[in-house]
Amino acid sequence: MIYLITGGERSGKSSYAQRLALELSSSPVYVATARRWDSDFEKRIERHQGERDERWTSIEEEKELGNLELGNRVVVIDCVTLWLTNFFVDTKNNIEESLLQAKAVFEKIKSIDGTFIFITNEIGMGVHAGTEVGRKFVELQGWMNQYLAQNAHEVILMVSGIPVKIKTSHEQA
Structure with a gap:
């Protein structure tokens, strides 16, 4: 089963995903894909880690998620x-190669x-990227989100902390 939880920044995606995981399992796995870019990002990672208790197994993996057990x-x-x-x-900001690898x-x-x-x-729903590299990344994210949504059994859009189901399993492409 594949779920895709999408939405804007601070829309409640992570909280919803964690609640769903705990409904489905008493010992879920959390895979963090973040690189530790700077001290501000380190604080964000620590905040996310603090949201999970001993029921969770945490794994950090930047790219090769398919190789995990x-x-x-x-x-x-x-x-x-x-990711x-x-x-x-x-x-080096190559949309096509990044999409192929992902x-x-x-x-x-x-x-x-x-x-x-x-x-x-859903970064394409926000402010228009002000740089060429930003616009390229928005394009990459949009293409990958479409691909994931086509392959997901359920897609949930988070709006102001409210989950809105936009695809259920009988609609899988």
Whole structure:
């Protein structure tokens, strides 16, 4: 089962995903995709870690999510935007190569028997990116979000902390 939780910044995506995971399992896995860029980001990581208790197994993995031992587990992947950033930076801002690499990893995840809850951002719904590299990343994020949504069994849009189901399993592409 694949869930995609999407929405704007601070819309309640992570909280909702964590509640869902705990409804589905008494011992879920949390996969953090963030790189530790600076001290501000370090504080953000610490805040997220503080939101989870001893029921959680936490794993940090920047890119190769499909190589993790996640079979028969409920897994929250937080988040697609940071995960894509890692591909984007490593490919020197190449949209096509980043998308190919991320899709290949996602296909590995799809082959694992488990429940995956992906958290992503709808950055294209926000302020227009002011730089060329920013616009390229918005494009990459949009393409990947479409791909994930097509492959997900359920897609939930978070709006001001309220989950709005926009796709259910019988609508899978």
